[in-house]
Amino acid sequence: MSAAGTDRLLEVRDLRVRFRTTEGAVHAVQGVDLELRRGETLALVGESGSGKSVSMLALLGLLPAKVAEVSMTTAALHGRAGIIDLRDPRQLRIHHVRGREIGYVAQDPSSSLNPTVTVGEQLAETVRHHLGLSRRVARSRAVELLERVGIADPAARADNYPHEMSGGMRQRVMIAIAISCTPSVLIADEPTTALDVTVQAQIVDLVRDLRDDLGLSVLWITHDLGVVADLADRVAVMYGGRIVETSPVFGAFDRPLHPYTIGLLESIPRLGRRRERLSSIAGLPPELGADLASCAFAPRCGHAFERCHAQLPAEVATGEDRTLACWFDVEAGAPRHG
Amino acid sequence: MDDPVLRVDGLRMWFPGRRRGSPPVRAVDGVSFEIGRGETLGLVGESGCGKSTTGRAVLQLHRPTEGQVWLGGTELTSLDDEQVRRLRPRMQMVFQDSYASLNPRHSVARIIAEPLLVHTDLPRSAVDSRVLELLDLVGLRSSVVSRFAHEFSGGQRQRINIARALALQPELVVCDEPISALDVSIQAQVINLLADLQHEFGLSYLFIAHDLSMVEHISDRVAVMYLGHVVESADRADIFASPRHPYTQALLSAVPVPDPHGRDQRRRIPLSGELPSPQSPPPGCVFSTRCPVAVERCRSEMPVEREIAPGHRVACHLAESTPGR
Amino acid sequence: MSAPAIDADRGEVSGRVSRGWRALLRSPGGAAGALVFVALTSMAVLAPLVAPHDPLQQNLRAANSPPFWSDGGSWTYALGTDSLGRDVLSRIIYGARVSLAVAIGGVAIALTLGLVFGLIAGYFGGRFDRFIVSANDLVLSVPYTLLVIVIAAVVGNSLFNVILIFGITDVPVFLRVTRGEVLKLRDSTFIEAARAVGVPRRRILWAHLVPNLVGPLGTLATFEMSSMILYEAGLSFLGLSVPPSTPSWGNMISAGRDSLEVYPWISIAPGVAIIVAGLGLNLLGDWFRDALDPRTRRVPR
Numbered sequence: 001m002s003a004a005g006t007d008r009l010l011e012v013r014d015l016r017v018r019f020r021t022t023e024g025a026v027h028a029v030q031g032v033d034l035e036l037r038r039g040e041t042l043a044l045v046g047e048s049g050s051g052k053s054v055s056m057l058a059l060l061g062l063l064p065a066k067v068a069e070v071s072m073t074t075a076a077l078h079g080r081a082g083i084i085d086l087r088d089p090r091q092l093r094i095h096h097v098r099g100r101e102i103g104y105v106a107q108d109p110s111s112s113l114n115p116t117v118t119v120g121e122q123l124a125e126t127v128r129h130h131l132g133l134s135r136r137v138a139r140s141r142a143v144e145l146l147e148r149v150g151i152a153d154p155a156a157r158a159d160n161y162p163h164e165m166s167g168g169m170r171q172r173v174m175i176a177i178a179i180s181c182t183p184s185v186l187i188a189d190e191p192t193t194a195l196d197v198t199v200q201a202q203i204v205d206l207v208r209d210l211r212d213d214l215g216l217s218v219l220w221i222t223h224d225l226g227v228v229a230d231l232a233d234r235v236a237v238m239y240g241g242r243i244v245e246t247s248p249v250f251g252a253f254d255r256p257l258h259p260y261t262i263g264l265l266e267s268i269p270r271l272g273r274r275r276e277r278l279s280s281i282a283g284l285p286p287e288l289g290a291d292l293a294s295c296a297f298a299p300r301c302g303h304a305f306e307r308c309h310a311q312l313p314a315e316v317a318t319g320e321d322r323t324l325a326c327w328f329d330v331e332a333g334a335p336r337h338g
Numbered sequence: 339m340d341d342p343v344l345r346v347d348g349l350r351m352w353f354p355g356r357r358r359g360s361p362p363v364r365a366v367d368g369v370s371f372e373i374g375r376g377e378t379l380g381l382v383g384e385s386g387c388g389k390s391t392t393g394r395a396v397l398q399l400h401r402p403t404e405g406q407v408w409l410g411g412t413e414l415t416s417l418d419d420e421q422v423r424r425l426r427p428r429m430q431m432v433f434q435d436s437y438a439s440l441n442p443r444h445s446v447a448r449i450i451a452e453p454l455l456v457h458t459d460l461p462r463s464a465v466d467s468r469v470l471e472l473l474d475l476v477g478l479r480s481s482v483v484s485r486f487a488h489e490f491s492g493g494q495r496q497r498i499n500i501a502r503a504l505a506l507q508p509e510l511v512v513c514d515e516p517i518s519a520l521d522v523s524i525q526a527q528v529i530n531l532l533a534d535l536q537h538e539f540g541l542s543y544l545f546i547a548h549d550l551s552m553v554e555h556i557s558d559r560v561a562v563m564y565l566g567h568v569v570e571s572a573d574r575a576d577i578f579a580s581p582r583h584p585y586t587q588a589l590l591s592a593v594p595v596p597d598p599h600g601r602d603q604r605r606r607i608p609l610s611g612e613l614p615s616p617q618s619p620p621p622g623c624v625f626s627t628r629c630p631v632a633v634e635r636c637r638s639e640m641p642v643e644r645e646i647a648p649g650h651r652v653a654c655h656l657a658e659s660t661p662g663r
Numbered sequence: 664m665s666a667p668a669i670d671a672d673r674g675e676v677s678g679r680v681s682r683g684w685r686a687l688l689r690s691p692g693g694a695a696g697a698l699v700f701v702a703l704t705s706m707a708v709l710a711p712l713v714a715p716h717d718p719l720q721q722n723l724r725a726a727n728s729p730p731f732w733s734d735g736g737s738w739t740y741a742l743g744t745d746s747l748g749r750d751v752l753s754r755i756i757y758g759a760r761v762s763l764a765v766a767i768g769g770v771a772i773a774l775t776l777g778l779v780f781g782l783i784a785g786y787f788g789g790r791f792d793r794f795i796v797s798a799n800d801l802v803l804s805v806p807y808t809l810l811v812i813v814i815a816a817v818v819g820n821s822l823f824n825v826i827l828i829f830g831i832t833d834v835p836v837f838l839r840v841t842r843g844e845v846l847k848l849r850d851s852t853f854i855e856a857a858r859a860v861g862v863p864r865r866r867i868l869w870a871h872l873v874p875n876l877v878g879p880l881g882t883l884a885t886f887e888m889s890s891m892i893l894y895e896a897g898l899s900f901l902g903l904s905v906p907p908s909t910p911s912w913g914n915m916i917s918a919g920r921d922s923l924e925v926y927p928w929i930s931i932a933p934g935v936a937i938i939v940a941g942l943g944l945n946l947l948g949d950w951f952r953d954a955l956d957p958r959t960r961r962v963p964r
Contacts, residue, residue: 022689047521152611166612167385196384197548201592201606223522226594230601249598267526269555271578271593277533278555280526284491399859426861438852443874453860502860 007038009217010185012086013074017051017058019067027291028054028068030241033315036185041211041218043228043249045264046238049288052221053107053189055238060104060187061092077101079184096181099130103178105188109170113162119173120146120158123180130181145176150206168199172206179210186211187219192227204230225268229253234321237261240286240296243315247322257324257331259301295327303328305335342372342408343509343542344396349405351388351395361617365391367566367624369405370643373510376536378543380557380574382550382589386613387563389546390434393512396544397429398422409510427457427506434515436495440487446473446498447483453505472501476531493524497531504535512544517552529556550593554578559649562586565624566616568643572650582652584629623654631656693950696885699943706759714753715741718910722748727926743928745918751932754910758933761904761911762940765826765895766888772830774884777837778876782868784838785845795838803835811894815903822905825898829891840883844876878955885948889941896937912937 017029029051036042046052057063058070075086079101084091095101106112114122123142127133133141139158146154149172162170171191178186188207192200204227211218220231228235228249235252237245237260245258256262263281283300295301298308307327315325329336351366366388373379381389395402398414407414409429414422433439440449447469454465470480476497487495496516503511513532517525533556535541547553553560554574561571562585570583581587588607595604611628614620620627626636635655643653706713726748729736736743742751784795811828818824848854849872857867898904899913907914912933919929 047523169612197550197594198384198589198592198609201594202608204594205606224594225522225596229596229598230594232598253596253598264523265596267523268596269551270596271551271554271590274555277530278526280530281523284493285521285523397859399855423861423863426859431856431859433852433856435852439856441853441857441871441875443877444871452857452862456860456862456866499856502856 007078008035009038009078010034010036010219011074011076012059012072015055015058015072015075016070017054017063018069020069025291026288028241028288029058030291032238032241032243034236034243036217036219037234038184038217039215040233041220041231043232043235044219044221044238045223045225045228045235046221047223047285049240049285050238051241052238056104056187056189056219056221059086060098060102061086061089062098077185096130099126099183100181101183102185102187103181103183105171105174105178105186105191107190107193109167109174110162112174113170115162118159118161119165120160123158123173123177126177126180141180142176145180146173148179148210149173149176150202151176166199167195168202171195171199171203175203175206175210179214179216182214184215184217185219186216187221189221190223191220193222193224200227207231225253225264237264240292242296242325243323244297244325245323248320251320251322255331257318257322258297258326259303259328259330260297262330263300295325301328303330307335339372339374341410342374343377343410344373344544345406345408346371346392346396347406347408349392349395349407350403351391351400352403355617363616364566364619365616366395366402367619369563369566369568371561371568371571373542373544375509375542376540377559378536378545378557380553380560381544381546381563382548382553382560383563384548384589384613386565386616388566388616389563390514392563393431393514393544393546397426397431397512399431424457427453428508429510429512430503430506430508431512431514432496432499432503432516434519436492436499436516436519437487439499440495442487445484445486449487449498450501450505453502457506468505472505475504475535476501491524492520493528496520496528500528500531500535504539504541507539508541510542510544512546514546515548516545518547518549525552532556550578550590562589565614565619567624567653569625569654570650570652572647576647576650582646582650582657583625583654584631584656585625588630690950690953692946693954696943696945696947696950699939700947703759703763703940703943706756707763710757710760714750714756715739716750716753718749718754718757719908720749724748727922727929729926730928730932742932743926745915745929746922746926749910751915751929754915755912755933755936758910758912758915758936759940761822761899761909762892762895762937764822765829765904766891766944768826769829769833769891770884770888772827773833773837773887774880776831776834777839778841778873778880780834781838781841782845782872785842786849786864786868786872792842796842799835799838802832807832808894808897811898812901812903815898820902820904820906822909825895825904829894833887833891836887837880837883840879841876844879845872848872848875878951882948882952882955885944885951889944889948892940892944893937896933 012032012034015029015032019026019028032055044052058068059075063070072087077084077086077097079095081095084095084097084101086092086097092098098104113119120139120142123145124138127141128135128138143154143158146157151157151169151172165173192203195203207218208231210216222228232249234246234248236243237258239260245261252261253265256265266279267281269278281300286296293312294310295308295313298304301308313325313327315323318324327336347370349366349369352362352364355361355363369392371379381392383389391400394400396407402415405415409425412425450469450472451465454460454468469483473480473482478494478497490498517528520528529552532543536543545553545556557574559571559573560577561568562583563569564585570577570581570586577586578590581590588609591605591607607630609628614624614627620637622638623636623641626632629636641653641655643651645651646657722744725740725744726746728740728744730743731738731741740750742755744750780795784792810832814828815825854867854871857871895904896913899911900917902914902917904913905911915933916930919926923930
């Protein structure tokens with residue numbers, strides 16, 4: 001699956017998530033294989049219902065067992081002290097995986113920050129809990145972190161409550177919390193989706209900066225291909241609970257291989273490149289969580305043929321560090337062999 | 339422009355401050371523009387710029403604090419509520435939140451029929467057939483008539499919203515971020531639908547959005563807003579090819595380009611500071627507190643909008659000297 | 664909940680109603696509550712057909728007979744008889760009429776008045792709102808039980824009076840809930856959309872707001888019905904509700920009070936009836952409220 005010799009930091013095999021609801025089982029994630037290499041930025045791209053957010057929550061053990069059934073064949077993090085099995089809740093706890101090894105930035109800072117506690121205190125609390133720092137040291141570290149994420153006048157800001165800050169600032173606080181214990185991995189779930197474009201640009205710049213500075217490996221979940229092009233080294237495209245294509249970023253944009261990826265790229269308008277009509281992907285996003293034994297994209301795919309409706313395409317390596325799950329070869333214009 | 343569908347002149351929308359005695363929130367502070375027949379004006383800006391409030395003030399959903407709004411030959415701000423209500427068939431709105439803008443207790447048929455039931459005396463059968471006609475127009479199957487909002491996806495709900503807005507053949511449709519909440523692959527579908535309908539019925543759109551690439555795609559002219567003011571307005575091509583206002587330039591430079599090539603060379607114009615409060619806008623140019631090229635004059639004197647090229651208006655003291663992008 | 668693909672030809676109203684029934688049956692509390700409500704209503708409506716005996720008929724020879732499961736008991740008087748030989752079971756069945764009449768009548772009055780004034784206060788605001796809320800708070804500030812007892816003592820025993828009293832004193836709760844919901848809904852986007860369409864105000868109130876009030880008010884109604892049954896029982900225990908000749912659960916308990924140690928069933932049986940009715944309606948209300956809450960209903964996307 002990966003090029004030989006690359007340093008695998010995070011490895012996930014066959015991640016499956018099934019929600020139990022009153023209306024039956026919802027298969028949100030159906031067999032996802034992921035790997036994050038040391039120092040790289042991997043963009044996980046998909047629209048609503050693709051399962052991208054749920055995958056991350058499952059990986060971090062944030063889905064309550066009452067509601068979700070999570071299974072993974074492998075979920076290994078190469079942490080500071082050796083390999084940690086992320087499937088084991090005990091190991092998650094002992095190694096302070098959430099916080100010390102993996103920093104997580106959620107999509108909506110308003111619901112992730114405690115509205116009744118100042119941001120400085122929330123930061124200090126994090127470092128106290130994970131790193132065992134004293135109150136005084138934690139407090140000064142909190143101010144340091146606020147400064148690091150570009151918040152002006154950090155000492156004063158530390159005493160602000162979340163609602164006293166703008167959306168962009170709150171997201172910076174979230175990032176500060178995420179990197180507070182110098183994790184090796186940063187997982188960010190659509191951190192800029194709710195932000196204005198100028199603020200988004202600042203946040204992206206900030207993350208790029210921190211990434212280079214702290215040697216972070218970043219897993220960035222998004223549906224915005226512009227941000228992907230800006231930040232990512234590698235791209236994994238998700239659709240209907242599965243990964244349909246992975247590729248280094250240049251290949252993904254220059255030579256997309258999956259009809260969904262192609263469709264996505266063609267349907268976004270680009271500044272300065274005006275067309276009469278935007279080409280769009282026909283049909284609707286798939287029903288959430290149907291357990292299909294065939295390609296989830298087939299109903300909307302212009303290249304679909306009988307095999308697509310009958311058999312689930314397997315994810316195969318196609319060279320140049322790329323994988324693809326599709327029965328059709330778009331470049332040859334014919335069904336794939338094998 | 340002669341015979342514009344919409345003419346807005348000196349529009350101000352001030353909301354009372356939260357506490358008694360606190361200064362008003364100047365959400366819209368002196369906005370003027372025109373929209374011709376069959377034309378789309380894209381109104382762009384970030385949160386807090388007042389674009390959504392402008393849309394609502396134009397439609398008299400908020401009664402403007404000051405200014406005039408002309409719909410064709412009729413001036414709206416001088417009319418009373420009932421008179422405005424009777425004019426609504428000519429001016430409609432498509433809202434951002436496709437789910438929240440549909441009554442969860444009403445069926446699709448009921449929702450789309452409502453404008454007809456309220457404003458016309460058409461017999462029930464005529465209303466029903468018009469509903470089916472509208473559904474067809476927006477690309478929905480007639481079998482959905484008895485369904486409810488929560489049974490549809492975002493894109494389908496927006497189609498319902500559009501069908502409702504078009505029911506009485508308005509001249510003007512204000513689209514308030516109609517696609518921002520939709521999936522990327524669906525946005526194109528809805529935009530294409532809006533464009534098709536515009537062609538077919540000669541509709542004029544006030545297209546409010548923050549997604550600059552989408553705005554460029556669908557607009558004929560674009561106006562950029564910041565803190566309640568229009569800072570620049572021009573034909574679509576001009577504003578993207580040679581933006582003259584520093585804010586427009588910064589905004590355009592911040593739009594992520596879906597192309598990894600050259601990403602390390604792309605320069606973003608950084609904006610320092612935070613958006614000032616609309617309750618206490620800076621004296622002089624509202625953008626002066628964050629502008630990378632502001633000079634003394636900018637901080638004390640409010641720039642007046644002027645035409646620096648045919649059809650290209652900018653509110654900036656330095657417009658002539660600011661190089662285009 | 665995912666949307667059905669537009670291409671899937673379902674062709675009919677999705678099972679909104681049928682899903683409601685299925686969900687009800689799946690919840691033990693809800694099902695039990697619904698059962699209780701149905702039983703209560705049936706008993707009340709069909710009393711003459713269901714009751715084995717005339718509730719007023721005395722049979723001194725059979726006075727104080729125990730229920731069928733004790734020695735000396737028989738199936739003729741399944742729950743025994745009271746000191747005048749009247750059949751307890753039949754009196755309970757007829758007593759349901761009183762309880763139900765008060766519950767339904769009282770809630771009907773309170774809901775109607777609360778809805779109307781709550782709508783006015785919430786939607787129009789300003790002076791109307793201030794006046795209505797003050798009046799509402801005034802009524803609310805008086806201790807309920809005291810108020811009810813005093814009024815009942817003054818106007819005298821009659822079912823009609825009791826219904827009226829309960830109805831009026833319960834208006835504040837319905838008004839509050841209505842007003843709260845209206846304030847919330849007034850600024851929602853679909854109401855704004857209705858204004859944008861040009862829907863006149865009156866139509867917005869009746870066709871847009873009211874249908875969305877059904878849920879919260881329905882839930883409240885079930886809880887209030889439960890309360891009213893209990894309060895009525897209390898009142899008739901004190902002899903302030905219906906005249907003593909009409910059997911009601913409360914006055915049955917009162918009548919059996921003196922012989923509680925020797926002939927306990929005379930008081931206990933109606934007591935159990937009150938508990939079951941109150942509990943059942945509360946369970947129904949609980950289920951109703953949970954069913955309406957989008958968060959407890961389904962897994963978020």
